[in-house]
Amino acid sequence: MPEVLVLIDHVDGVPRRSSLELLTLARSLGEPVAVFLGNGYSQARDVLAEYGAIRIYRDDRAEYERYAVVPKVDALTQVAGAVHPAAVLIASTAEGKEIAGRLSARNEWGLLTDALDVRIAEGRVEATQSVLAGNFTVVSTVSTDVSVITVKAGAAEAAPAPAQPAEQEIEMEFTPYATATRILDRTERESSGRPDLTDAKIIVSGGRGTGGDFSPVEALADALGAGVGASRAAVDAGWYPHSHQVGQTGKTVSPRLYVACGISGAIQHRAGMQTSKTIVAINTDKDAPIFDLADFGVVGDLFSVLPGVTERVRARRSAG
Ligand SMILES: Cc1cc2nc3c(=O)[nH]c(=O)nc-3n(C[C@H](O)[C@H](O)[C@H](O)COP(=O)(O)OP(=O)(O)OC[C@H]3O[C@@H](n4cnc5c(N)ncnc54)[C@H](O)[C@@H]3O)c2cc1C
Structure with missing residues (x-):
């Protein structure tokens, strides 16, 4: 079974529902391998296990919070080099799409964005996309060994499938580009108590x-x-x-x-x-x-x- 990397999108260790959907989708493609970057791993671990991650790569270095996007691209590149996945699944958020674009360009892997569904057909990973302002639905595949795919929230119903994941620290040096864009400030959005649009059913x-x-x-x-x-x-x-x-x-x-x-x-x-x-x-x-x-x-x-x-x-x- 091919391994499928899932970048976990989380808030202080609480995985977003879209990441649990990605783990569920990844199980239909192969063996889900979670990549958890940043703070709060101890909160996330059991949830990732519950949703079927067979392995978790993690790294809690401060660079992921302090610098924009590139540290995550460095980490995914490193893990993908070790795992040789069939696909890397990333949530279709603004940040997720930027990470996916950079990951794809850096490694010369094909990129598909805003997938509504992902499946394996004739040994290749295929994605369904709605294109040209939603007027056409197309099924796309890439011609490289690894597909980088951003998946829209709601593409799958998150379903638990408990696993006993192996856990591994990511060991790598960041590239010089990782610290190019520093995040100077963050303003917490006032919570209405309602689900975020990307998480809402x-x-x-x-x-x-x-x-x-x-x-x-x-x-x-x-x-x-x-x-x-x-x-x-x-x-x-x-x-x-x-x-x-x-x-x-x-x-x-x-x-x-x-x-x-x-x-x-x-x-x-x-x-x-x-x-x-x-x-x-x-x-x-x-x-x-x-x-x-x-x-x-x-x-x-x-x-x-x-x-x-x-x-x-x-x-x-x-x-x-
Ligand atoms: C480059 C570009 C990007 C854009 N991006 C977006 C985008 O991301 N999202 C977006 O939404 N739009 C976007 N727009 C704008 C888009 O073209 C429309 O102008 C906008 O969606 C209209 O919003 P609306 O339906 O609320 O208003 P309107 O088109 O004015 O429609 C209001 C509707 O409310 C109905 N109505 C009025 N009173 C009531 C009532 N009491 N009860 C029930 N119904 C009532 C009316 O019959 C009418 O159908 C973009 C436009 C451009 C050019």
Whole structure:
């Protein structure tokens, strides 16, 4: 069985759900080998074992926190040199894609980004991607021995498969480039208590149709345990932070359920959400393009529709 490297994306040792999805996907390709860089390994170890890592390479040197991206590329290059993996799987975040691009360029390995699915076919690793603003779905493979693949959150359902991983320290010298870009400051984002968009299984998003009042959107999100997204129109108006923007110039998401409230469905918004498994749209305009995409649609005012839906969800939840 080929080995498959998974770079673990974590916050102080708590692996993000996307990393557990990657470990699950890696098990379908071969033997998952986790690479854990930075602080908090003692918290992460049991979770990585629970999700099937057969081996964990780790390194807690301060460079991973102090310098941007390149130390992680150095570490992955070193581990891949020892393991000869069939693929390196990395979460499709802004940082993940930069690491993947550099790893691919440095080692001359083929790169596939924003994969919706990854599988082995005829001995090669294949990825499904949604391309050209989501208008086409393609299956791609690389012509090099190692594939570097960034995978969108939600591509697989994270499923435990307990293993007893061997643990190994990464021993290497950083390249001179590792310390080229120093991180001078970090500002912690205020937590809303809601799941991050890239981790959320359900997202409720609001657009210009909210008129700036996101309270019904947030109420439904809280009833569903969902994350809150926003269209660019809502973000540009200063109604919601850019970190919540979904679309071509925001985040690409693939949750199980995406609820678009007062969003017209412009192509740039669709590019970030149309691979969601189920899409529900609420819009006063029956001809809004979002309805072409939606699995379920409600033609109506979000301020009348959402409170009723939220009540029903709460009632169903409290009834168990
Ligand atoms: C280069 C570029 C990049 C872009 N990147 C992004 C991106 O990343 N993400 C993104 O979202 N956009 C992006 N855009 C902008 C995009 O083209 C649209 O302008 C934007 O998505 C529109 O946002 P919206 O749907 O909220 O607003 P609108 O298009 O104005 O739609 C508002 C909708 O709300 C409905 N509505 C109004 N009142 C109510 C109500 N009370 N109840 C229910 N429905 C109501 C209306 O019928 C309408 O359909 C980008 C544009 C460009 C040029």
